[in-house]
Amino acid sequence: MPDHHPWTFCARFRRGAFGWRSQPAVMRVQEAVSEIKQAARQDFVLGAEGAVLLLERLSPALENVDSSSGAIGTAVNTAIEALVPIIAGAAAAEPLRESWLERLWQAVEEDEMSYLDLLPDYWGELCATPEGASRWADRFIDTVRLAWRPNAESYGYFKGTAACLSALFAAGRHEELLRLLELAPYKTWTYRQWGVKALNAQGKRAAALRYAEESRGLNDSPTPIAEACEEILLASGLAEEAYKRYATAANQKSTYLATFRAIAKKYPHRPPGAILSDLVASTPGDEGKWFAAAKAAGLYQEAIDLARRSPCDPRTLSRAARGMADREPAFALEAGMAALHWLAAGYGYDITSEDVRAAYHHTMAAAERMGRKADTAERIRKLLAEESTGNRFMAQVLAPALE
Numbered sequence: 126m127p128d129h130h131p132w133t134f135c136a137r138f139r140r141g142a143f144g145w146r147s148q149p150a151v152m153r154v155q156e157a158v159s160e161i162k163q164a165a166r167q168d169f170v171l172g173a174e175g176a177v178l179l180l181e182r183l184s185p186a187l188e189n190v191d192s193s194s195g196a197i198g199t200a201v202n203t204a205i206e207a208l209v210p211i212i213a214g215a216a217a218a219e220p221l222r223e224s225w226l227e228r229l230w231q232a233v234e235e236d237e238m239s240y241l242d243l244l245p246d247y248w249g250e251l252c253a254t255p256e257g258a259s260r261w262a263d264r265f266i267d268t269v270r271l272a273w274r275p276n277a278e279s280y281g282y283f284k285g286t287a288a289c290l291s292a293l294f295a296a297g298r299h300e301e302l303l304r305l306l307e308l309a310p311y312k313t314w315t316y317r318q319w320g321v322k323a324l325n326a327q328g329k330r331a332a333a334l335r336y337a338e339e340s341r342g343l344n345d346s347p348t349p350i351a352e353a354c355e356e357i358l359l360a361s362g363l364a365e366e367a368y369k370r371y372a373t374a375a376n377q378k379s380t381y382l383a384t385f386r387a388i389a390k391k392y393p394h395r396p397p398g399a400i401l402s403d404l405v406a407s408t409p410g411d412e413g414k415w416f417a418a419a420k421a422a423g424l425y426q427e428a429i430d431l432a433r434r435s436p437c438d439p440r441t442l443s444r445a446a447r448g449m450a451d452r453e454p455a456f457a458l459e460a461g462m463a464a465l466h467w468l469a470a471g472y473g474y475d476i477t478s479e480d481v482r483a484a485y486h487h488t489m490a491a492a493e494r495m496g497r498k499a500d501t502a503e504r505i506r507k508l509l510a511e512e513s514t515g516n517r518f519m520a521q522v523l524a525p526a527l528e
Contacts, residue, residue: 127463130176133160138182145191151200154183158204160475165211173215176208177225180244184236192238201240209247223255226261233284239512240328245288249295257355258295265289273308279410290319299323314345321353330357359391368392373407397422398414405431413437420445432463439464440474446487454494462490462504469516481522489526502527 134157157179159324165172176478184200214391217424229251252258265285272281274389293302293333306320317340324333337353358367367491368388376387381404390398401422407413412434421430432442449457463483468476485505506527509520 130164130175132169134175134179135182138186140178140185141162141189142186143190145189147190147192147194147197150187150190150197154200154204155198160209161211162207165477169211169215170217170221172215173212173225176211177228180205180208180241181228181232183493184232184238184240186451187240189239201241205241205243205247208463209244209250212248213247213253214330217253222257224411226251226257230288233288243287245284246291247448248288249291252292252295255296258292262289262292262296262298265292266454269305270308273305273310275308286316290316292348292420294319294322294326296327299327312342314342314350315338316348318353321357324402325357325360329360333357347374351484355391362449363395364392366393373404377489380417381414381486382421385415386421398424400428410435417441420449420456425449425453429459429463431457432460433466436467436472437463439468439476440480443469443480443484443487446484446491450467450487450494454491457491458488458495458497458501461485461491462501462508465508466503469519470510478522481519482526485523 130255134153137153138157143153153410161172161175163177164175169284183204187197187201192198193232209246213224214227217225229244231381233244236242248261249258252261266289268283269286269289272283272286285409290305293305300323302323306317309316317336321337321340323334324330324336334357336353337350337357340350341347350373355375356366356369358364358371362419372388374393376384376391378384379386385401385404388404389395389397392400396447401415401419405412416428416437417434419425419431428445431437433491442460446457446461446464449460461484465481465488467473468481468484473480488505489501492498505523509516509523509527
């Protein structure tokens, strides 16, 4: 290792360096990770040293940042996920790696803001070898047993619990890991996921599936459990069972379209229309929110039917009308009419007169391509003739065009 490398991030990550605003801190974290990645391309050991240095400095530097939005926590977790492979993959001599691990563990213990809570989950990976992982598991295991001792009046919290489980798994001590989990005072997926991994590594897939199903604690999200179960069944060649039991729960994304695409990618043998139908059935009352997914799959009539069944974002419908006017004018026309319908019904966030005019013009552009301008204009007049607050606003905006 060089005696000193001029890391740019070091001057920025000092104790209390950031104020309460999260965005500047998020940007600096991202810049630091980019700097470390660039260094690692030239020298993996140097990159690993930079990663350890940043992780040591994160929590003290961010102690004053407002974390209520979740932005800084997400940025730190993303950074940890990016930095762990750099540290784990560095071809470092054993004394150097042990010094990294000691520094990282001290950072975890001194982390009062819980920014490094994700790091112990990767401890076995950070150890790099089964022998190193076994040594760290031995270091933690007695304390875990003490915290989980039976018949205790109260159970203690130990930061090294996840690190111990991770290290036991990386060391290949699967049976010992499962016996340790039996001492846990309550079921939580945070810990029991390691039992699933241990059983799976032993080739006991049916037992791993049962273990995962039995791991549903009171406050556990069903998504990661479903993901693990789905992965087990797919690895066993049971794609149809995996789809029926877990596909919807395991692939919940930030948008309806992303959820559809994730499932369609995992199950290419299944027709997109069938996947869409199952997803729509899983969210009764939200049929319109699957409009973009149907459109992306080329299911244009299904998309229009969905947009008519329940509220759909008028701007989404308007953009569809604009983008598909040349290729699918019939679809574009009906998407535009659906946009006007939901605008008239009062749906849409912070709607302006420009949104109304855009929906109208995109609809009429599609109608012109189909030679249906007159009857489309009449449909719009009938829509606006209905008495509602949204209609009065739209009638006022569109009066010059409809004349």
